[in-house]
Amino acid sequence: MKICIYGAGAIGGWIGVGLAQAGERLNVVARGATLEALQRDGLSLMRGDVRTRVPVNAVADPEALGVQDLVVIAVKAPALAGVAERIGPLIGADTIVLVAMNGVPWWFLEGGFGGPITGHRLAAVDPDGAIARAIPSRNVVGCVVHASCSLDAPGVVRHHFGNGLIIGEPSGEATPRVQKLLALLKSTGIDTTLSPQIQKDVWFKLWGNMTVNPISALTGCTTDLIMGDDYVRGFISAVMLEAKEIGRRIGIEITQSPEDRHEITKKLGAFKTSMLQDVEAGRSVELDALVTVVRELGELTAVATPFTDALLGLARLRTRQLGLY
Numbered sequence: 001m002k003i004c005i006y007g008a009g010a011i012g013g014w015i016g017v018g019l020a021q022a023g024e025r026l027n028v029v030a031r032g033a034t035l036e037a038l039q040r041d042g043l044s045l046m047r048g049d050v051r052t053r054v055p056v057n058a059v060a061d062p063e064a065l066g067v068q069d070l071v072v073i074a075v076k077a078p079a080l081a082g083v084a085e086r087i088g089p090l091i092g093a094d095t096i097v098l099v100a101m102n103g104v105p106w107w108f109l110e111g112g113f114g115g116p117i118t119g120h121r122l123a124a125v126d127p128d129g130a131i132a133r134a135i136p137s138r139n140v141v142g143c144v145v146h147a148s149c150s151l152d153a154p155g156v157v158r159h160h161f162g163n164g165l166i167i168g169e170p171s172g173e174a175t176p177r178v179q180k181l182l183a184l185l186k187s188t189g190i191d192t193t194l195s196p197q198i199q200k201d202v203w204f205k206l207w208g209n210m211t212v213n214p215i216s217a218l219t220g221c222t223t224d225l226i227m228g229d230d231y232v233r234g235f236i237s238a239v240m241l242e243a244k245e246i247g248r249r250i251g252i253e254i255t256q257s258p259e260d261r262h263e264i265t266k267k268l269g270a271f272k273t274s275m276l277q278d279v280e281a282g283r284s285v286e287l288d289a290l291v292t293v294v295r296e297l298g299e300l301t302a303v304a305t306p307f308t309d310a311l312l313g314l315a316r317l318r319t320r321q322l323g324l325y
């Protein structure tokens with residue numbers, strides 16, 4: 001199979017090493033220090049002190065690779081528009097594009113999903129439709145990542161905890177191609193499951209991180225402190241109830257209460273969310289994919305979102321001030 005990782009950071013690197021270990025030859029599109037490191041040393045995954053190193057064919061220009069069978073996109077959301085500008089040569093009629101990213105994706109309302117707003121383009125994540133044009137939804141397989149990884153250095157990924165992927169067609173169908181992809185990912189040792197409606201899994205993950213992530217960016221606090229403050233937890237619950245209602249109107253029933261979900265977040269302990277890590281590292285934040293888009297979905301489904309708006313307003317002020325949004 002021709003496989004390409006576009007975005008060989010923490011998650012792309014973790015999946016990539018798994019694929020290479022399963023016997024696949026790996027292409028990577030990278031840039032700067034990551035490209036140099038991959039060309040020099042290959043791609044490494046650290047588990048404790050154990051290093052697994054695999055060779056990769058790393059290039060700067062997708063033209064050098066041509067059409068792939070599978071492209072894994074694993075960039076932070078603000079980088080996606082840049083990827084869309086250059087990904088064209090990798091995508092043919094039968095290419096699967098596995099989107100391993102957090103937040104609501106541009107293809108969320110595709111495949112007949114979304115009830116009254118099915119097919120709607122989400123301006124918060126794809127303002128002018130350029131991403132959807134570059135990466136047609138017929139090529140997309142959705143993905144939710146349940147794992148925590150980081151980078152020790154360019155090309156050197158560290159796995160912390162979690163080993164799960166949920167994948168699914170936007171249409172929810174168990175097509176032959178998604179079953180083949182499921183088998184491939186399972187062969188890497190990653191616990192991969194096939195979802196009958198991947199948008200529901202996307203939304204459920206978002207239900208947890210659309211609040212704690214921006215609040216951590218605003219306050220600089222770890223998840224234990226955020227969850228430990230009664231007023232902040234109450235505010236988080238109010239935002240979550242808005243998202244729960246939006247979900248209900250587009251076909252996603254969440255049976256949990258916010259308090260049920262807080263119990264899961266509390267288990268993270270003193271965890272720095274990915275958005276807090278981004279802020280501390282001076283990287284652009286995934287605010288639009290996690291929060292702005294929920295506000296947009298609220299407008300589209302006629303759900304008032306005063307708490308989400310407050311969260312978005314405060315978080316964008318802070319991150320704009322820092323030059324990260």
Ligand SMILES: NC(=O)C1=CN([C@@H]2O[C@H](COP(=O)(O)OP(=O)(O)OC[C@H]3O[C@@H](n4cnc5c(N)ncnc54)[C@H](OP(=O)(O)O)[C@@H]3O)[C@@H](O)[C@H]2O)C=CC1
Pocket residue numbers: 006007008009010011012029030031032033034074075076077079082083100101102103145146147148149150151274286
């Ligand atoms: N890390 C985690 O534990 C988890 C992450 N996620 C989600 O997964 C997604 C990926 O996150 P993560 O792996 O942590 O991010 P990273 O920042 O570690 O990796 C992103 C990689 O993409 C590369 N990249 C960005 N733009 C381009 C481009 N135009 N061309 C080539 N390479 C590019 C970056 O390279 P460069 O350094 O050159 O910018 C970087 O190597 C995010 O949506 C995140 O929220 C989900 C669950 C857990």
Ligand SMILES: CC(C)(CO)C(=O)C(=O)O
Pocket residue numbers: 102208209212213223265268272273274275
């Ligand atoms: C906080 C956490 C782990 C779950 O809500 C998360 O999704 C993130 O850090 O991006």
